[in-house]
Amino acid sequence: MRADNDSQTILVTGANGQDGAYLVERLVGENHEVHGLCHSEDGAVRLREAFPDVTAHVSDLADTAGMIGIIAEVQPTHIYNLAGNTSVERSWQFPTETADVLGVGPVRLLEAAWKLQEKSSRRVKFLQASSAEIFGDTLEVPQRETTPRVPVTPYGAAKSFAHEMVGVYRSRGMLASSAILYNHESPRRPESFVARKISREAAKISLGLSDNLTLGNIDVYRDWGFAPDYVNAMITILDANEAGDYIVATGHAHSVRQFVQTAFAYLGIEDWERHVTIDRALYRPADPKQLVGDPAKLRGLGWRPSVDFEELVHIMVEADLASLREQASIS
Amino acid sequence: MTETKLKRAFVTGITGQDGSYLAELLLSKGYEVHGLIRRASTFNTARIDHLYHDPHESGARMFLHYGDLSDGSRLVTLLESIRPDEVYNLGAQSHVRVSFDEPEYTADSTGLGSIRLLEAIRMIGLECRYYQASSSEMFGATPPPQNEDTAFYPRSPYGAAKLYSYWVTRNYREGYGMFAVNGILFNHESPRRGETFVTRKITRAVARIKAGQQSELFMGNLDSVRDWGYAPEYVEAMWRMLQHDTPTDYVVATGTNYTVKDFLQIAFEHAGLDWEKYVKFDERYLRPTEVDALVGDASRAQEQLGWTPKVLTPQLARLMVDADVEALSVSGSPWIDTVYVP
Numbered sequence: 001m002r003a004d005n006d007s008q009t010i011l012v013t014g015a016n017g018q019d020g021a022y023l024v025e026r027l028v029g030e031n032h033e034v035h036g037l038c039h040s041e042d043g044a045v046r047l048r049e050a051f052p053d054v055t056a057h058v059s060d061l062a063d064t065a066g067m068i069g070i071i072a073e074v075q076p077t078h079i080y081n082l083a084g085n086t087s088v089e090r091s092w093q094f095p096t097e098t099a100d101v102l103g104v105g106p107v108r109l110l111e112a113a114w115k116l117q118e119k120s121s122r123r124v125k126f127l128q129a130s131s132a133e134i135f136g137d138t139l140e141v142p143q144r145e146t147t148p149r150v151p152v153t154p155y156g157a158a159k160s161f162a163h164e165m166v167g168v169y170r171s172r173g174m175l176a177s178s179a180i181l182y183n184h185e186s187p188r189r190p191e192s193f194v195a196r197k198i199s200r201e202a203a204k205i206s207l208g209l210s211d212n213l214t215l216g217n218i219d220v221y222r223d224w225g226f227a228p229d230y231v232n233a234m235i236t237i238l239d240a241n242e243a244g245d246y247i248v249a250t251g252h253a254h255s256v257r258q259f260v261q262t263a264f265a266y267l268g269i270e271d272w273e274r275h276v277t278i279d280r281a282l283y284r285p286a287d288p289k290q291l292v293g294d295p296a297k298l299r300g301l302g303w304r305p306s307v308d309f310e311e312l313v314h315i316m317v318e319a320d321l322a323s324l325r326e327q328a329s330i331s
Numbered sequence: 332m333t334e335t336k337l338k339r340a341f342v343t344g345i346t347g348q349d350g351s352y353l354a355e356l357l358l359s360k361g362y363e364v365h366g367l368i369r370r371a372s373t374f375n376t377a378r379i380d381h382l383y384h385d386p387h388e389s390g391a392r393m394f395l396h397y398g399d400l401s402d403g404s405r406l407v408t409l410l411e412s413i414r415p416d417e418v419y420n421l422g423a424q425s426h427v428r429v430s431f432d433e434p435e436y437t438a439d440s441t442g443l444g445s446i447r448l449l450e451a452i453r454m455i456g457l458e459c460r461y462y463q464a465s466s467s468e469m470f471g472a473t474p475p476p477q478n479e480d481t482a483f484y485p486r487s488p489y490g491a492a493k494l495y496s497y498w499v500t501r502n503y504r505e506g507y508g509m510f511a512v513n514g515i516l517f518n519h520e521s522p523r524r525g526e527t528f529v530t531r532k533i534t535r536a537v538a539r540i541k542a543g544q545q546s547e548l549f550m551g552n553l554d555s556v557r558d559w560g561y562a563p564e565y566v567e568a569m570w571r572m573l574q575h576d577t578p579t580d581y582v583v584a585t586g587t588n589y590t591v592k593d594f595l596q597i598a599f600e601h602a603g604l605d606w607e608k609y610v611k612f613d614e615r616y617l618r619p620t621e622v623d624a625l626v627g628d629a630s631r632a633q634e635q636l637g638w639t640p641k642v643l644t645p646q647l648a649r650l651m652v653d654a655d656v657e658a659l660s661v662s663g664s665p666w667i668d669t670v671y672v673p
Contacts, residue, residue: 148482
């Protein structure tokens with residue numbers, strides 16, 4: 001029985017994102033009072049449509065007064081901070097904005113939550129969606145919670161700063177945890193991310209709607225998991241009695257090439273090379289070498305991923321097939 | 332006679348301890364020095380007033396510009412018009428204890444100030460060398476001795492913000508090929524150190540107790556171990572980093588370790604006083620999370636830059652006491668130390 005977790009007033013930032021939507025869905029299902037933060041009115045409308053029981057708020061992590069106001073109004077017992085740009089690419093274009101939202105944004109929230117805790121003498125639990133990108137060029141494979149951080153992108157540097165600040169607030173006595181999330185995918189992943197791009201295009205090719213898939217470097221290895229499993233991990237971490245950092249990963253690395261192969265094989269296409277073009281313009285200037293996480297500590301809390309790599313690819317391809325068929329039948 | 336082009340430097344944090352010594356050093360080397368100062372209703376230029384000449388006078392080589400590290404567009408405007416050869420980013424909210432009370436401001440100035448400067452340089456396409464004032468506080472809880480390969484473990488908002496600046500400086504060097512370096516400086520003190528920093532707080536109190544103007548000194552943790560060097564020698568290391576052929580990061584430290592208690596003892600003894608009679612404990616001066624021991628290994632700076640510290644902690648404590656005694660004797664009129672050359 002988790003006494004202090006029974007009646008939760010929860011604030012979720014980034015509630016409209018891939019993870020945010022899965023998280024809100026689960027929390028609402030557990031009858032918690034859920035507040036979602038969106039950074040536009042359109043976003044708030046979408047959130048209310050999807051989840052009528054959720055209170056939608058409009059504000060921005062870059063706005064200090066807004067954050068203080070939200071925390072004072074909602075008086076949350078639990079905060080999940082998922083908001084912000086998730087594209088590494090974009091962080092080279094907008095490094096200052098990235099730092100302000102992904103780096104200082106969590107500090108605005110943490111400080112407001114810390115003040116609320118001090119004033120109310122009631123614990124405020126905080127979960128930061130940290131990222132494998134903080135490990136960047138580390139030589140340690142697989143990475144653990146104690147692996148030194150070597151961010152190689154403005155995105156990684158900003159996430160790393162937030163990660164350190166969560167640690168600072170934790171050592172001051174706040175139940176603040178970081179979930180160090182490795183790549184996690186789902187049918188809700190936007191097509192700008194490679195996994196979804198592959199599942200979508202492979203499904204189109206199999207239906208004769210397209211005949212080519214253009215990719216960058218397909219020999220990079222990533223540790224891919226299923227987003228709903230990672231959302232479960234976040235809840236497991238925040239509900240634990242003690243705060244800490246946790247690697248959220250499967251522990252297995254697969255290349256983009258394997259993802260492509262598995263997707264096409266599921267669709268009955270063995271000669272996938274015929275459909276794939278490699279474009280060197282899509283290679284990135286700097287990319288982490290091998291990000292694979294060791295989730296041993298999180299397993300200690302009882303967490304297990306529900307799907308493996310092959311099943312993840314199948315789920316995504318199946319979902320894209322279904323949506324393409326539906327579109328075709330409507331038109 | 333050939334006319335060599337005057338080198339031009341842009342210094343943020345020029346009104347601080349390091350900024351003032353650096354400006355002095357650069358002027359002595361013939362640089363034109365441009366400093367960024369924050370506009371305030373009170374004067375905040377006491378440390379550089381002795382270097383300043385009215386820009387209307389011929390031969391003036393130090394120029395001050397209003398601006399702030401939080402104002403990115405102002406930085407672009409200034410860098411575009413000054414077009415410096417060297418940029419030294421020393422500006423920051425630099426107090427560790429204060430960073431716990433002002434985490435957001437610290438993140439914005441100490442952390443994001445660097446990305447605004449780096450991005451301004453990149454956008455303009457300025458071919459300049461960039462120095463980032465990194466700090467031993469980035470090591471935090473990692474045990475000593477610390478060098479350039481030591482893992483970071485910051486324990487304060489100040490340390491975390493400095494670490495962010497460290498990484499983006501490296502990212503811009505590696506990603507864009509910029510000449511951008513981090514000087515990871517361990518504690519460095521001087522008669523110009525701010526009065527709320529522990530060393531200066533001690534030496535100032537010694538002078539005042541000696542003069543009968545004070546009878547007690549309230550202190551926090553006396554057991555912290557630090558590696559204290561002499562600030563003018565550390566700004567020399569900064570300059571050398573930017574003159575080197577290849578950009579890389581350097582630890583700057585003396586490699587010695589003393590406790591706060593040691594510093595107290597040396598400073599009081601130098602004035603013929605027994606510290607235990609005057610020092611009282613006040614928990615308000617404790618940090619929410621302490622950094623126990625910072626001791627640097629500056630081998631790389633020694634090998635590649637030929638830099639060695641000459642003034643070690645005991646001598647530093649004594650020269651700071653002497654300076655505070657002297658400053659007190661002329662209090663009310665402007666006074667500034669001259670750099671001590673061993």
